[in-house]
Amino acid sequence: MLKGFGNFLVKELKELVRDPKILLGMIILPLIMFPVLGGIMNYSIQSAQEQAQKATLLVLNNDGGNWSEIFINNLTSFVRVFVFNNTTPEQAVTQNLLAEYNATQFIEIPPGFSENVTKRMQGDFSLKASVKFYGVFSGSGMFESIGSSIIDDLVGQFNRVMAPDVVYAEKSAIIKGEIVEGVDPSMLSGLMLSQAIAMPITIMILLSYSMQIAATSVAMEKEEKTLETLLTLPMDRFAILIGKLSGSILVAGIGALAYMVGFNYWMGSFMARIPAGITLDLTSLGLVPSLFGYLLLGISLFVTLLSALALAVIISAFAEDVRSAQSIIGYIYPLIFIPSLALMYLDVNSLPLALRIVIYAIPYSHPIIASKAVIMGDYWTAVLGIVYVAAFTLLVMYAASRLFATEKILTAKLKFKGLRRRGKTPVEELQ
Amino acid sequence: MILDIVVEAVDLTKDFGKIRALNRLNIKVRSREIFGLIGPNGAGKTTALRVISTLLLPTSGSVKVFGLDAVRDAPEVRKIVAYLPEEAGTYRNLSGWEYLQFMARFNSKDKDEVNEMVKEAAEITGLGERLKDKTKTYSKGMKRRLLVARALMNKPKLAILDEPTSGLDVLHAYHVREIIKRYVQEHGVTVLLSSHNMLEVEHLCDRVALLNKGKIVAEGKPQELKEKFESANLEEVFARVVGLA
Numbered sequence A: 001m002l003k004g005f006g007n008f009l010v011k012e013l014k015e016l017v018r019d020p021k022i023l024l025g026m027i028i029l030p031l032i033m034f035p036v037l038g039g040i041m042n043y044s045i046q047s048a049q050e051q052a053q054k055a056t057l058l059v060l061n062n063d064g065g066n067w068s069e070i071f072i073n074n075l076t077s078f079v080r081v082f083v084f085n086n087t088t089p090e091q092a093v094t095q096n097l098l099a100e101y102n103a104t105q106f107i108e109i110p111p112g113f114s115e116n117v118t119k120r121m122q123g124d125f126s127l128k129a130s131v132k133f134y135g136v137f138s139g140s141g142m143f144e145s146i147g148s149s150i151i152d153d154l155v156g157q158f159n160r161v162m163a164p165d166v167v168y169a170e171k172s173a174i175i176k177g178e179i180v181e182g183v184d185p186s187m188l189s190g191l192m193l194s195q196a197i198a199m200p201i202t203i204m205i206l207l208s209y210s211m212q213i214a215a216t217s218v219a220m221e222k223e224e225k226t227l228e229t230l231l232t233l234p235m236d237r238f239a240i241l242i243g244k245l246s247g248s249i250l251v252a253g254i255g256a257l258a259y260m261v262g263f264n265y266w267m268g269s270f271m272a273r274i275p276a277g278i279t280l281d282l283t284s285l286g287l288v289p290s291l292f293g294y295l296l297l298g299i300s301l302f303v304t305l306l307s308a309l310a311l312a313v314i315i316s317a318f319a320e321d322v323r324s325a326q327s328i329i330g331y332i333y334p335l336i337f338i339p340s341l342a343l344m345y346l347d348v349n350s351l352p353l354a355l356r357i358v359i360y361a362i363p364y365s366h367p368i369i370a371s372k373a374v375i376m377g378d379y380w381t382a383v384l385g386i387v388y389v390a391a392f393t394l395l396v397m398y399a400a401s402r403l404f405a406t407e408k409i410l411t412a413k414l415k416f417k418g419l420r421r422r423g424k425t426p427v428e429e430l431q
Numbered sequence B: 001m002i003l004d005i006v007v008e009a010v011d012l013t014k015d016f017g018k019i020r021a022l023n024r025l026n027i028k029v030r031s032r033e034i035f036g037l038i039g040p041n042g043a044g045k046t047t048a049l050r051v052i053s054t055l056l057l058p059t060s061g062s063v064k065v066f067g068l069d070a071v072r073d074a075p076e077v078r079k080i081v082a083y084l085p086e087e088a089g090t091y092r093n094l095s096g097w098e099y100l101q102f103m104a105r106f107n108s109k110d111k112d113e114v115n116e117m118v119k120e121a122a123e124i125t126g127l128g129e130r131l132k133d134k135t136k137t138y139s140k141g142m143k144r145r146l147l148v149a150r151a152l153m154n155k156p157k158l159a160i161l162d163e164p165t166s167g168l169d170v171l172h173a174y175h176v177r178e179i180i181k182r183y184v185q186e187h188g189v190t191v192l193l194s195s196h197n198m199l200e201v202e203h204l205c206d207r208v209a210l211l212n213k214g215k216i217v218a219e220g221k222p223q224e225l226k227e228k229f230e231s232a233n234l235e236e237v238f239a240r241v242v243g244l245a
Helices: A005-017 A021-054 A068-074 A089-094 A113-121 A142-163 A185-225 A227-231 A237-271 A292-316 A322-345 A353-361 A364-373 A381-407 A426-430 B045-052 B074-080 B096-104 B111-125 B127-133 B140-152 B172-185 B198-204 B222-228 B234-241
Strands: A056-061 A082-084 A106-107 A129-136 A167-175 A178-180 B005-016 B019-030 B034-038 B058-065 B083-084 B160-162 B190-195 B208-213 B215-220
Touching: A005 A381, A021 A322, A056 A068, A056 A089, A068 A082, A068 A106, A068 A113, A068 A142, A068 B190, A068 B215, A082 A426, A089 A106, A089 A129, A089 A178, A106 A227, A113 A381, A129 A142, A129 A185, A142 A167, A142 B083, A142 B190, A167 A185, A185 A292, A185 A322, A185 A364, A227 A237, A227 B083, A237 A292, A237 A381, A237 B111, A292 A322, A292 A364, A292 A381, A292 B045, A353 A364, A364 B160, B005 B045, B005 B140, B005 B190, B019 B034, B019 B045, B019 B190, B019 B208, B019 B215, B034 B198, B045 B058, B045 B160, B058 B222, B074 B083, B083 B140, B096 B127, B096 B140, B140 B160, B140 B172, B160 B172, B190 B198, B198 B234, B208 B222, B208 B234, B215 B222, B215 B234, B222 B234
Parallel strands: A056 A082, A056 A106, A129 A167, B034 B190, B034 B208, B083 B160, B160 B190
Antiparallel strands: A106 A129, A167 A178, B005 B019, B005 B058, B208 B215
16 A cells, blocks of 8 residues: 555655745744744734723713712723813814824713703603714724724623613714714724725735745746856846846736735625624815825835835845745745734734834835725825835845846855765755 | 958867856857867867857957947948857747748848848748748747758858757758758858768868867868867767877
8 A cells, every 4th residue: 555655755754844944834933933923913902902901091070969979980090090071072173282292082071961861860761862972093903903892891880880881982083183983993993994904904914925926937947957058148137137127017017916806705795794883984084195195105005016026036046946035035935924923903003113213214115004094085104115115126126137237147056064964065966 | 362250269268157158268150151069068069159149248258240349340341241059949839931030130121122031931941831830839940940041041241050950860860951051152151150060061061160168179171170089070080189089
């Protein structure tokens, strides 16, 4: 039965395990990447919870009755509270009270609150006392809705102590400095989730896919022994580089388009399950990028793609064949995956300084950061990201053009000292 | 009669790290001749051809091709030289015809000239209708004929052919040798080729240089070398020169 299987399997394992590229790419990298990702996720959940617990809540007390005092006292046992009397929500926004008190949410206790609570307590169950919750929506990530749920907890806590369902919270969002009545920030976060997930995933797939194409394309020239001929032709060597990049961009672009269409359809199937009656038009809320925003996003994506491809071309020039090129490109993936996955859940500005610097330093983070920024009308963040990635791209392109201009494109090989036991040296092959 | 010097290498040295692949190599290739670099594997033949064809930079020494410096004037040299690497391949998903068109367009922008070159190359290959097929379906011999045709189709002033008949069967090798001879005679192409098949070189080349460990150990017409070293063929000459016989 299966004669020779054992012998063959041993040979296969030796071949695979002794290949340092496989060892690094398949075993060591995941061992590093996933703990790093896990650490970021843990941190983000923990910091979101801590922030919510330490949250500052502004209370606009426009009732002035006993029950409003009791309600405020109840709040102060859980969160830091600043009370303002006779201040309307509009005044709170225009007077910039939220920024002044470093808060992202406030509650208005409207006139008649105490009266309604009293009547309800006396048995008039047709009445309910409401508080109005206003939360700032910044499109920062999946944990943005925690503030809104904390309010639900606080109101629930009050009702448990006093009477069932005596108080309920009406929620509204503050979007780009404007109050949008009746829009629950947490529901908005849910609706924006598709964008928050789609963009990083699309960028992740686009970058990794196009890098594979570029690397394969260069390595294929080496593997099929066509590069040597190409380099002796009367053509500009920079044209080879630009040709490789352009071809990869076109193919990857078509791939990304197909992916985005498929992904939107997939996400659409989830969106279709949002309960009927919830109608939020993101366009009217100003939560879709403007034409200028789209332009910035396009430029950001293009320069990032270009830098990734140029890097892939350089790296793959050190590979002997397609398989090696793809393995080597695998080392770049953590730089794409970690920011993509982390920024799905996190607002980069909520990270500690060191981590923030790391995320900003990775060029592949910037289209994701830009995609969030342009939705919120923060064009400067997108522009600065473009400038940074463009500078990085120029540097990489310069290195790539230098590589193509010299014999290194032909002779360069990545060496794994000590790990590589056998095989020809580059010199033996060249002679 | 004054003979034009097409290739002149002076004290050509090429190091790869600590290994010296070419050691003060001196050769002169004359116009309209077939010059053969012969020697065993690892002698430095391919390195020499790569330096002359501008692929590699010399560590020291100089190479001139039609008076142009192979380092300083590399783009100009590439316009007059066609190089066929030993293990050259083709683009798998292009047909033979498309491959020839792709290559011809580097030599001319004129559509008629390109068509002329491709027709010429198609004739050299002898592949007929198979040129319409993707090159991934070709045998090694068919690919090699396509590549030789590519190297000669624009009638370069200098054709550098690294082991042009490498891996070919007797019939294919004969076909390729005949093409090379015809191009030299009919179109005045100068050919610099390498081979470790010394018998083949003896019949094909006007002059040969025997290369061993990066150095020229003997040079001349095959007949002269045989007489000088009292040998029946170039293999024996080589064995005597390197002290094996």
